[in-house]
Amino acid sequence: MSQSPILITGGAQRLGRHCAERLLDDGHPVIVTYRRERETLSGLRERGAVTLAADFGSEAGILDFIARLRDSTSSLRAIIHNAGEWLSDPEPEAAGATFERLFRVHMQAPYLINLHARSLLEACQEPQRDIVHITDSVVQRGASGQSAYAATKAGLESLTRSFAAQFAPTIQVNAIAPGLVMLNEGDDGDGSRERRVPGPGVIYQTLRYLLDNDFVSGTVVPVDGGRYSV
Ligand SMILES: NC(=O)C1=CN([C@@H]2O[C@H](COP(=O)(O)OP(=O)(O)OC[C@H]3O[C@@H](n4cnc5c(N)ncnc54)[C@H](OP(=O)(O)O)[C@@H]3O)[C@@H](O)[C@H]2O)C=CC1
């Protein structure tokens, strides 16, 4: 039986790319989305990954991607909503545009893709189908200066629970809530020495656990070293 592909949004770099490479290592067909062409995509294509351009900055962009996704596959084993932006709250004059931008990528895109691609997951002939939302451990405590980011990630966390109930029992829906796992260029974390920044492997370990367990749905798994979840 041929395997259905796993879709990862924002798979051209960092966490998404790491998970895409690891899923290919584990023998899964993979579809990744990207906004701009780059060298890493060539490497993924050489390994057989399908790459689809997608800009979730507008409803039209999301729906355009969904149409091309449905043209590219007749089923899906899983959808990993990894795409996201880490934006600080700007000056009030620009705050509306920032909030809308984060709402689109963190909430509207997962919402519309899940609803429109449900039939692709249902068409999967494998015993398990999964949706995984990548949220953020910051949801538990809020984020001074990144309130729009935290609020839209909280919305994605809520969508996890709603879709888990709505899609049961044929599709499992869970979230992974990372703490700081990969630094950005020029970002030294909070400067404290004891704060370990583990890299993307801890996220793939958690994704692997969810994909391999057919009795887990509606959960949010914090991956933050216990920093904010205990
Ligand atoms: N890094 C960390 O320590 C943490 C990460 N997370 C979450 O984990 C996920 C991955 O993190 P990380 O790898 O650092 O993320 P990145 O900042 O590298 O962004 C991931 C991808 O999201 C895509 N993306 C962003 N906005 C849009 C959009 N409007 N439409 C389509 N694609 C978009 C980008 O695609 P492209 O590059 O092609 O433009 C990018 O490659 C994110 O959701 C993030 O919020 C949560 C907590 C901590």
Ligand SMILES: Nc1nc2c(c(=O)[nH]1)N=C([C@H](O)[C@@H](O)CO)CN2
């Ligand atoms: N889309 C992104 N989301 C987040 C990032 C990132 O780099 N891209 N980084 C974090 C870190 O936890 C933050 O502390 C700064 O690196 C949160 N979300």
